[in-house]
Amino acid sequence: MKKEIVSLPNCRHAGIGAREFFGGLGIEVLVPPPISEKTKKLGEQYSPADVCYPYKLTLGNMIEALELGATIIFMAGGGRGACRLHYYSRLQDITLQKMGYDFKLIPTSQPYDILANMREINPDISTRKIIKSFRFVWKKLKTLERAENLASKTRPYEAKKGETTKVLKEILKDVDKSKSLKTIKKIRSEMEDRFRGVERNGRQPGEVLKIGILGEAYCVLEPFSNNNLEAKLGEKGVWVSQKTSEATWIINSAKLNFSRWWIREKVAKRYLKVPGGGEDQQSVGKAIIYGKHGYDGVILIQPRTCLPENVAQMFLPEISHEYNIPFLALSFDENTSETAVDNRLEAFVEMIKMKKNKNKKK
Numbered sequence: 001m002k003k004e005i006v007s008l009p010n011c012r013h014a015g016i017g018a019r020e021f022f023g024g025l026g027i028e029v030l031v032p033p034p035i036s037e038k039t040k041k042l043g044e045q046y047s048p049a050d051v052c053y054p055y056k057l058t059l060g061n062m063i064e065a066l067e068l069g070a071t072i073i074f075m076a077g078g079g080r081g082a083c084r085l086h087y088y089s090r091l092q093d094i095t096l097q098k099m100g101y102d103f104k105l106i107p108t109s110q111p112y113d114i115l116a117n118m119r120e121i122n123p124d125i126s127t128r129k130i131i132k133s134f135r136f137v138w139k140k141l142k143t144l145e146r147a148e149n150l151a152s153k154t155r156p157y158e159a160k161k162g163e164t165t166k167v168l169k170e171i172l173k174d175v176d177k178s179k180s181l182k183t184i185k186k187i188r189s190e191m192e193d194r195f196r197g198v199e200r201n202g203r204q205p206g207e208v209l210k211i212g213i214l215g216e217a218y219c220v221l222e223p224f225s226n227n228n229l230e231a232k233l234g235e236k237g238v239w240v241s242q243k244t245s246e247a248t249w250i251i252n253s254a255k256l257n258f259s260r261w262w263i264r265e266k267v268a269k270r271y272l273k274v275p276g277g278g279e280d281q282q283s284v285g286k287a288i289i290y291g292k293h294g295y296d297g298v299i300l301i302q303p304r305t306c307l308p309e310n311v312a313q314m315f316l317p318e319i320s321h322e323y324n325i326p327f328l329a330l331s332f333d334e335n336t337s338e339t340a341v342d343n344r345l346e347a348f349v350e351m352i353k354m355k356k357n358k359n360k361k362k
Helices: 014-024 037-045 053-067 085-096 115-119 125-157 163-177 180-196 217-221 231-234 246-253 256-268 280-292 307-323 339-362
Strands: 072-076 106-109 209-215 236-243 297-303 328-331
Touching: 014 125, 037 053, 053 072, 053 085, 053 217, 072 085, 072 115, 072 236, 072 339, 085 106, 106 115, 106 297, 125 163, 125 180, 125 231, 125 236, 125 246, 180 297, 180 307, 209 280, 209 307, 209 339, 217 246, 217 297, 231 236, 231 339, 256 280, 280 297, 280 307, 297 307, 307 328, 328 339
Parallel strands: 072 106, 209 236, 209 297, 297 328
Antiparallel strands: none
16 A cells, blocks of 8 residues: 655745644655745746746645655645636646656645545544644644744844844744644743844834735745745834734634634725635735824735736725825746845835835924
8 A cells, every 4th residue: 555645835834834733643744845946947847837926836846745755735725716726736736647746636725624634544533633633733833923923023123134034943943843732832932032132233113114015825925935025124124014824824714714804894895895816805905904003015915917916906006095105016926036126125115214204304
């Protein structure tokens, strides 16, 4: 009987969750290499030219996993909706089978699918064991979410660029290695002190710019896909706020995120009444919220040719005017120049800095 090895495409900290979840159930798991230039080139080589960037990156990472011995690959999507994410897995499966890989691709659109999926791999796994493993993974993901938020708040004040990211990476390693809720609790209790230990540059809170990030979930989450935008902004003295994480993706998929419903029904509908798919209403709603809360700017991150985010972008000029909040829209694909993106970020940060200083003098 063939030994099954489970894998899934990387997206920021998804590998940490996968390693714990599958490993906790006694299933051998293979976390593929981080998304890289090699991943991008593999995905580009075997993808339709006009398909969006996340498709190419996830396909390239699947190929890397299969080359390392994976026999089962989980992929988000497979449900219904206007966003092409729901159809990625079908075309990727056909592509990889034609390339000669002997494996099974399992699309997962909701956490509720996990029970059926796990029993498909191992019929002897009990529901209780699945729930226990998932509970521990949830604690890890929420801890990672907290670490990322603290890192975003710390970076604008660091005296030496990269120190905050160094502390964050150490915490990520500790979370990945942890094997008990007690250890996770200890990491959480010490987390703030570890970030406080980063040497400060003397910058005052009033001097720090606040920028909200919105857009397509994969490109917002995966640093490679957006040229590590969040860290770069932080090192320019910007406190970055973005509400997307691996944990929120799970509750979003399970239809259990009240704040998402509230943004869709009570905030975004003033501009966008009917959802076009993906994060379009969320992007519109978050832009409004950031404007109401006095943020200095918002940045929309999207894969080039992403229809839902192109729809959301149409409303940003009006929102920007109404709430006096500048916006920058950035599109990414395999041909995006990192230098060009850096230049646009630099110009945007300088522009909102001048705007903030001008308002202070009034």
